[in-house]
Amino acid sequence: MPVTAVLILGAGTFLIRFAGPLLRNRFTLPDKVRDVISASATVLLLALVAVSALTNGKQFGGWALAAGVLVGGLAAWRKLPFVAVIVLAAATTAGLRFLGVS
């Protein structure tokens, strides 16, 4: 992660944020566009979840990894605290690897 990339993402994010207060008197966003923007955030996040849970970047990432994310997902669905989701996911994957499951 180069510092330049962080600065570009930070500056771009700021401009997106700043555009709203600046333009709000001259410009309204159609509901449809707003909905698509909101949905695209979820689409990107779930795609990255799927790729990083099920692959190593090229092929299947192994059962231990997939099972850990599944357990974390179930914990989140059951409304367990965020830190429990993370610890359960990591512990499941680490435990399975310790037992020889890859």
Next chain:
Amino acid sequence: MAVALGASVTGASFGAISVGSGLPWWMPVLMSVVIFAGGSQFMAVGIVAAGGSPAAAVLAGLVLNARHLPFGLAVGHVLGNGWLARVVGSHLMIDESTAFAMSQRDPARARAAYWACGVSLFVTWNVGVLIGALAGQALGDPMTFGLDAAFPAAMLALTLPALKDAATRNAALTGAVIALATTPFLPAGMPVLLALAGLVAFRTTTKKEEPCPSPQS
């Protein structure tokens, strides 16, 4: 304040997972101060950790943060009138501060709620990231500790509330299938961007009021 506590825990997770993925301790700290949008920070680190290019990470992060434009159009008037208030206030524009401001009818109270929420989350989020990053240094090889599973699990937890909406869910599932199907053939990072094609499955059927614009920070 439960929201602030939650932010510091999420921040600590981000710091620890980022360091676990091989970044120096100050990198997640710098990201949190400069970008201050958790979802895109997780996203950028995840893409780079998976071998993707920084350009793909920046692009995905910017698309993810595009939702702040409608936030600003909705609550831009509560930041204040001076340039300093607008600049600083814009940087504090996140899902939570926007939601708090929109929950207040009275403009003065909306303004107070926006700033109180924004400032306290900025502080707790960044303190959390710093603690997590320093703690993450003590953890060692992320693969043996299963931290590579913690990362997608954290993002799944952030995404889950938005998947309750059927149209969003259809688009997201279509996008995930596209990303998975193209992963063996494309450089890392590209499949996630290509998932945006899943938006063709995004059909808002009935005109319903969405009370919460988006759950990610």
